[in-house]
Amino acid sequence: MPQENLDISPDHLPARLWQELTRAPHDRHHDWRTPILATQGIDGSGPQARTVVLRHADASLWTLRVYTDARSAKCSELLAQPLAQLTFWSKRLNWQLRVSALATVDFEGEQVNAAWERVGQSRAAADYLSVLPPGNPQSSGEPATEHSGNSPHGHHLAILNFKVCSMDWLALSKDGHRRARLTPAGMLQWLVP
Numbered sequence: 722m723p724q725e726n727l728d729i730s731p732d733h734l735p736a737r738l739w740q741e742l743t744r745a746p747h748d749r750h751h752d753w754r755t756p757i758l759a760t761q762g763i764d765g766s767g768p769q770a771r772t773v774v775l776r777h778a779d780a781s782l783w784t785l786r787v788y789t790d791a792r793s794a795k796c797s798e799l800l801a802q803p804l805a806q807l808t809f810w811s812k813r814l815n816w817q818l819r820v821s822a823l824a825t826v827d828f829e830g831e832q833v834n835a836a837w838e839r840v841g842q843s844r845a846a847a848d849y850l851s852v853l854p855p856g857n858p859q860s861s862g863e864p865a866t867e868h869s870g871n872s873p874h875g876h877h878l879a880i881l882n883f884k885v886c887s888m889d890w891l892a893l894s895k896d897g898h899r900r901a902r903l904t905p906a907g908m909l910q911w912l913v914p
């Protein structure tokens with residue numbers, strides 16, 4: 722158990738959390754690189770949760786960024802209901818972080834072009850070039866090999882931007898768990914874990 726869980730002061734907690742969030746996109750082994758994104762399903766399909774890769778975190782703006790296929794269900798869900806949650810768990814830190822955020826979706830523009838310039842050169846490019854949209858039925862379970870540029874941009878990469886509204890931090894420890902709610906305005910409220 723990291724001793725830090727007991728020593729960390731309220732003044733340092735936000736900066737300490739953002740230190741981990743900003744590290745995660747650049748560290749393949751960081752548990753916080755792959756949070757669970759929860760959205761509200763459309764047409765009564767209930768909550769929808771899935772793993773995503775955290776691509777960018779901005780500690781001064783309290784924003785997070787994720788890439789996705791513009792045709793995926795999560796895009797339509799976030800357009801219909803922008804309030805979402807990203808849940809992070811780190812075994813190393815024994816910390817869970819539940820981030821409530823308002824999402825916007827960028828389908829085009831400078832950020833999307835810059836992201837595609839990087840992703841388009843990588844093996845992940847295929848994730849944004851499928852002929853059929855994600856979740857579409859297909860005739861077999863074989864990985865799709867056909868790729869298309871049937872989009873105005875030649876790819877389907879979109880950016881999910883999350884403006885953090887609040888964070889719920891839970892630190893597990895054999896000496897007693899700790900939990901706090903934090904907001905971008907500087908509020909910190911200790912909670913019963």
Ligand SMILES: Cc1cc2nc3c(=O)[nH]c(=O)nc-3n(C[C@H](O)[C@H](O)[C@H](O)COP(=O)(O)O)c2cc1C
Nearest residue numbers: 755769771772773774788789790793794795855856
């Ligand atoms: C480790 C891991 C990382 C993933 N990263 C992403 C990602 O960054 N963006 C994304 O759209 N889907 C990602 N996925 C796939 C999603 O979990 C999901 O299956 C897919 O996006 C379809 O979700 P939707 O139909 O609910 O929109 C990832 C899956 C795994 C297992």
